[in-house]
Amino acid sequence: MHYNLEFGGGLGDVLDQMYANGAYHTLRDLGEDDTATVYLITHNPFAAELFLNHPNRDRIKVEVLPYWHPDQDRAERTIRNMPPMGMNQYLPVKYGGVEFFPGPASVDLLRQVVPFDYLVLAAGAGMQERVLPDPVLHLILGTITALTNMPIYAIGRTYTREGRYEPVTDGYPTVVNWVDRLDVPGTCQLVQNAAGLITAHSSMALLGWLEDVPELLVYPESVWNHHAPNNHADQWLRGTRSSTTVHATFDHLRTQDILRFLDIVAHA
Numbered sequence: 001m002h003y004n005l006e007f008g009g010g011l012g013d014v015l016d017q018m019y020a021n022g023a024y025h026t027l028r029d030l031g032e033d034d035t036a037t038v039y040l041i042t043h044n045p046f047a048a049e050l051f052l053n054h055p056n057r058d059r060i061k062v063e064v065l066p067y068w069h070p071d072q073d074r075a076e077r078t079i080r081n082m083p084p085m086g087m088n089q090y091l092p093v094k095y096g097g098v099e100f101f102p103g104p105a106s107v108d109l110l111r112q113v114v115p116f117d118y119l120v121l122a123a124g125a126g127m128q129e130r131v132l133p134d135p136v137l138h139l140i141l142g143t144i145t146a147l148t149n150m151p152i153y154a155i156g157r158t159y160t161r162e163g164r165y166e167p168v169t170d171g172y173p174t175v176v177n178w179v180d181r182l183d184v185p186g187t188c189q190l191v192q193n194a195a196g197l198i199t200a201h202s203s204m205a206l207l208g209w210l211e212d213v214p215e216l217l218v219y220p221e222s223v224w225n226h227h228a229p230n231n232h233a234d235q236w237l238r239g240t241r242s243s244t245t246v247h248a249t250f251d252h253l254r255t256q257d258i259l260r261f262l263d264i265v266a267h268a
Contacts, residue, residue: 003035004036004039004083005026005036005037005087005088006039006085007041008039008067011042011044012126012202012206013042014040015203015210017088019210022094022095022096024098025095026094027051027054027060030056030060035061037060037061038062038063040063040065041065041066042067044203045159046157046183048062048064050184052183053102053103073085100186100188101185102183102189103185103186105183106183106185106187107186109182109186113190116194116195118150118194119144119150119152119196119198119265120152120153120155120190120191120196121141121152121153122156122200122202122204122205123156123166123198124156124157124166124179125201126202127162129222130201130219130220131164131166131167131200132200132218132250133250136218136253137169140216141169142172143255144198145175148262151176152198153178153190154178155187156179157179157180157184187204188207191204192207192211192213194213196214196215196261196265197213198215199217200218200219201236201237205217208239209238209239215242215247215261216257216261217245217247218248218250218253219249220249220250221249221250221251223237228240243264244264244268246261246264
């Protein structure tokens, strides 16, 4: 049997689609004679790392394609002789927790952490306006590091996209800078096993909700206006309805929000 899988958009979208109806588990459950093609239509340059070290990699073909917009979809698929959009709906529904498969260098780093005894900081985002500004970042880190010695692992990857960047987190002794040191599956595994996640509105915010990790989410006003019209959060802000997520805009984050996040982490 041959399976076609498709994931696209930003890295958060790819992860969301992997979890939906257990689509990623199709690769886990490949039989000896089964094969699969994974089509990646994404503007994240590292998304393919999710499949590089999969134990069934020898039966998985990964097609990494340039991102295109919905109005270009039919033409792009015709050019590439691709199946039509929506191929994941034909996959069997699967269950179980998602297992990520980091590469050797990431595995070595992850051996240093004690599960559920650390925080993860994802201060960067795919869009420049969503990256945590320095005053916000230092309010968060200054407050947390004054109250706990729990390690904080800063994650992210450096790449060029419309001025985005990875913030500097120097000056805090309990912050461990792992920016550009973990591959994508290693990063996802680190978030899975975290006591809590501090994040911009990024792919890791979505992963934190998918894994039910306590989360402090901070974003610009434009994100709320776009993804929560009339104060009704859409799928990209759905976790703001969760009792384990504390969220605020850049301009309205207060120390009491950070303290509430730490209380949730302590009682999770």
